[in-house]
Amino acid sequence: MSTTAVTSHAKSVQIRSATAADAGSVFELLKQLGTEYAPDRAAFGATFEHAVDDKATTLMLVAEQPEAGVVGYAFATIAHLLHTNGSSAQLQELVVDSTVQSSGIGTRLVEAVEAVCLERGVRQLTVPSRGSADFFERIGYRSTADFLKRVFE
Numbered sequence: 001m002s003t004t005a006v007t008s009h010a011k012s013v014q015i016r017s018a019t020a021a022d023a024g025s026v027f028e029l030l031k032q033l034g035t036e037y038a039p040d041r042a043a044f045g046a047t048f049e050h051a052v053d054d055k056a057t058t059l060m061l062v063a064e065q066p067e068a069g070v071v072g073y074a075f076a077t078i079a080h081l082l083h084t085n086g087s088s089a090q091l092q093e094l095v096v097d098s099t100v101q102s103s104g105i106g107t108r109l110v111e112a113v114e115a116v117c118l119e120r121g122v123r124q125l126t127v128p129s130r131g132s133a134d135f136f137e138r139i140g141y142r143s144t145a146d147f148l149k150r151v152f153e
Contacts, residue, residue, distance in 0.1 A: 071096065
């Protein structure tokens with residue numbers, strides 16, 4: 001892909017808050033995330049509705065191209081933490097359609113999440129990302145901790 005093509009993908013993208021109408025597009029992108037959980041449409045519907053409607057504890061943005069529709073999304077959660085002296089956000093999911101990856105859209109989404117976090121007075125943004133650590137390090141994030149988890153079934 002040429003440099004011009006890469007630049008034009010990112011510049012032609014509009015980053016905006018997700019709406020209920022974006023659910024189908026976001027669900028299709030979710031399938032590309034590649035996690036150990038298979039996307040379940042019913043469970044997704046309730047969670048997506050919450051992510052779009054609850055502006056106090058969630059942030060859901062989409063990247064949309066005029067010709068292709070929604071080509072990416074970012075989903076973050078926001079919580080009040082004692083050790084941060086205020087709100088902290090965690091970027092839970094970042095997905096860019098495989099057909100336009102490496103074109104700057106992911107970076108634009110992260111920058112938009114950062115801007116909204118600053119507007120909301122969030123004091124830190126963390127990213128629990130083992131698979132894409134190189135991407136986040138390239139855009140200024142640094143590794144500070146390991147995350148451990150237990151899955152409840």
